Amino acid sequence: MITAGKGAMPLYIQIRELLIAKISKGDWLPGDSIPSEMNLSQELGVSQGTVRKAITELVEYNVLRRKQGRGTFVSNHDSQRALFHFFHIVDAKGHRVMPDSKVLRCHRRHASHGEALKLKLKDRADIIRIERVRNLSSSPTMIETITLPGHLFKDWDELDSGNLPNMLYELYEKQFGITIHSAEEQLRAVAATKHDASLLNLQAGTPLLEIERVALTLNKSPVELRISRCNTKKHHYENTIL
Amino acid sequence: MITAGKGAMPLYIQIRELLIAKISKGDWLPGDSIPSEMNLSQELGVSQGTVRKAITELVEYNVLRRKQGRGTFVSNHDSQRALFHFFHIVDAKGHRVMPDSKVLRCHRRHASHGEALKLKLKDRADIIRIERVRNLSSSPTMIETITLPGHLFKDWDELDSGNLPNMLYELYEKQFGITIHSAEEQLRAVAATKHDASLLNLQAGTPLLEIERVALTLNKSPVELRISRCNTKKHHYENTIL
DNA sequence: TAGTTACAGACTTATATAAGACTACTTGAC
DNA sequence: GTCAAGTAGTCTTATATAAGTCTGTAACTA
Numbered sequence: 001m002i003t004a005g006k007g008a009m010p011l012y013i014q015i016r017e018l019l020i021a022k023i024s025k026g027d028w029l030p031g032d033s034i035p036s037e038m039n040l041s042q043e044l045g046v047s048q049g050t051v052r053k054a055i056t057e058l059v060e061y062n063v064l065r066r067k068q069g070r071g072t073f074v075s076n077h078d079s080q081r082a083l084f085h086f087f088h089i090v091d092a093k094g095h096r097v098m099p100d101s102k103v104l105r106c107h108r109r110h111a112s113h114g115e116a117l118k119l120k121l122k123d124r125a126d127i128i129r130i131e132r133v134r135n136l137s138s139s140p141t142m143i144e145t146i147t148l149p150g151h152l153f154k155d156w157d158e159l160d161s162g163n164l165p166n167m168l169y170e171l172y173e174k175q176f177g178i179t180i181h182s183a184e185e186q187l188r189a190v191a192a193t194k195h196d197a198s199l200l201n202l203q204a205g206t207p208l209l210e211i212e213r214v215a216l217t218l219n220k221s222p223v224e225l226r227i228s229r230c231n232t233k234k235h236h237y238e239n240t241i242l
Numbered sequence: 243m244i245t246a247g248k249g250a251m252p253l254y255i256q257i258r259e260l261l262i263a264k265i266s267k268g269d270w271l272p273g274d275s276i277p278s279e280m281n282l283s284q285e286l287g288v289s290q291g292t293v294r295k296a297i298t299e300l301v302e303y304n305v306l307r308r309k310q311g312r313g314t315f316v317s318n319h320d321s322q323r324a325l326f327h328f329f330h331i332v333d334a335k336g337h338r339v340m341p342d343s344k345v346l347r348c349h350r351r352h353a354s355h356g357e358a359l360k361l362k363l364k365d366r367a368d369i370i371r372i373e374r375v376r377n378l379s380s381s382p383t384m385i386e387t388i389t390l391p392g393h394l395f396k397d398w399d400e401l402d403s404g405n406l407p408n409m410l411y412e413l414y415e416k417q418f419g420i421t422i423h424s425a426e427e428q429l430r431a432v433a434a435t436k437h438d439a440s441l442l443n444l445q446a447g448t449p450l451l452e453i454e455r456v457a458l459t460l461n462k463s464p465v466e467l468r469i470s471r472c473n474t475k476k477h478h479y480e481n482t483i484l
Numbered sequence: 485t486a487g488t489t490a491c492a493g494a495c496t497t498a499t500a501t502a503a504g505a506c507t508a509c510t511t512g513a514c
Numbered sequence: 515g516t517c518a519a520g521t522a523g524t525c526t527t528a529t530a531t532a533a534g535t536c537t538g539t540a541a542c543t544a
Contacts, residue, residue: 010526036496047528052497060302061484068497069534086483183483188474189431189449207431207449232430239481241328241425242303252499278523289501294524310524311507 011046016054018044023063023074024219030076030179034064037072063181063218077179082167086183086215089230090238091137097235099134099142099166104199106130106161108150115147118214119222126150130164133199136235140200147225152178169215172223181218187211187237190229200231209237244286253288258296260286265305265316266461272318272421276306279314305423305460319421324409328425328457331472332480333379339477341376341384341408346441348372348403350392357389360456361464368392372406375441378477382442389467394420410466411457420465425457429479432471442473451479 003014019034028034037055041048055072058064062085065073075081083096090096110124121127130146146168148156153176165171172178190210197204208229215224230237244256261276270276279297283290297314300306304327307315317323325338332338352366363369372388388410390398395418407413414420432452439446450471457466472479 012526038496048497049529050527053526055497066497067535069495069536071496071535088481185481185483187429187451187479187481189451189472190474191449205447207433209429209431209451230431232432237429239330239427239429241427254499275523280523290524291502292500295499308524309508311509311522313523 012050012053012057015040015044015046015051016057019054019058020063020218024217026177028074029177030074030173033071033073061181075179077167077169077173082169086169086180088237088239089136089142089235091235094238097136099136101132101134101144101164101166103162103164104131104133106164108157111147115225118225119147119149121149128153128156130161132164139234140231141235142228142230143196143199145227149223152176152223168224178223179217180215180223182220183213183215185211185213192229196229202231206231208232211237244288254292254295254299257282257286257288257293258299261296261300262305262460266459268419270316271419272316272415275313275315303423317421319409319411319415324411328411328422330479330481331378331384331477333477336480339378341378343374343376343386343406343408345404345406346373346375348406350399353389357467360467361389361391363391370395370398372403374406381476382473383477384470384472385438385441387469391465394418394465414465421459422457422465423460424462425455428454430454434471438471444473448473450474453479 022028022034034040035043037048037051041051044051055064055066059066059072062075065075067073083098087096087099089099107129109127109129111119111121111127113123115121115127116123116125119127127150128148130144130148132144132146133140134142134144136142150156153172155175159175169180172180188210189207192200192202192204192206192208194204196208197206200208209232211226211228211230213224213226213228214222215226216222244253244260250256264270264276276282277285279290279293282293286293297306297308301308301314304317307317309315325340329338329341331341349371351369351371353361353363353369355365357363357369358365358367361369369392370390372386372390374386374388375382376384376386378384392398395414397417401417411422414422430452431449434442434444434446434448434450436446438450439448442450451474453468453470453472455466455468455470456464457468458464
């Protein structure tokens, strides 16, 4: 409940947490508009400015999106957002390229110890494994190995695995109600294996950029482990430090 | 001048730009406190809340730093900030390690075409070139090649080049009045040259992570080009996407 | 009549101000 | 030295007004 007074959390923080809870719980779905600042303020017994401050912080975290004159909306994963926010590989000129994807395999397995650790699962838990090659500027450039906790993607097997969409986060959201909100990436340089080499048309031993990403929901629980191995001859990973 | 009324920019944006100008111009130096919100509001003829909103945005950009009960300060580069904000190499456990550095060479040259382009200089402009090896967890892990525009670092040669400080951004700020505020990085996987290999105790051809960074001031003008080649056997580059 | 434009009103977020609460440092009494 | 009050800073909340967006209806045109 919202409480005011000495020693209590500031109102706007209580309200921010309340809004997060509503979204995590699924009361408000991605793409939906939330009640107006005025409505919320009356409902919660605080002023519009206080609700506004709470909302502002969530807009900064990319949880909400405001449109003046229209309302405030829960962020969703259109492919634009996925491309601009989560995809950091660009071409030599620094332009973002929409990748396309060819799925090589898609099957269920047991998690290895390392996978279980990174996804916070029990050892040998049920997982889904996807392997695909991605073309950038129409040449094969990345090999992705994606690991998903089986229990979060129950009806996965009903999908046409040969024809998965290009941007998976949109799929997670629409089909499984799971919204990826943030991610932690580790980057390393590795040597291409023979397998890598044949898929990417290069020689074994060629240096590849390996990106290991754990994608998280709003409440920080891991949902996807993705290992990408990229040929950085004509593309590179771009990061801006602000 | 601050102007209100129809068609004018919002007050808080005008004030934000004014504050940025003051800082860029050097009226307020890194580490200094700026006038209080109340003083500024009186001086500028707006309310405290409006000044506050302008300041808030600059705090989010890491330009200013607030301390409740004390004041608002221009951000400066203590080595902590450099380490946490600009240094993304961590050990296998994800812990930040303070690197140490050994300078190999430090001399003046003419800029190559590529360097001039990235630093927005004229071809063959005067530059300073620093090469150093950095140890992480007491083993040689990175080779850095740093390029600085000569005209911005006039008295550089008076420094003891064999004994440069570990965190250069602090030096730029204190000795030359240049504050690094943001940076753009490009990451690639490359093969170690013989030279790399001998410095890092590994075999030629070993994959290295190459980080090419252009560091910028508050008004986006490039100040440093830094190419780091890292052995990612025991360390990796960490990036969080929010 | 059917279709289109103009405009008013309702509802939304955005901006600006003011007042009091909280926090850290300083000063002075003891 | 220690403690308490004072001072000067930021932080929180509330209120009022501006500006943007959509919808329905009245007026106008073909």
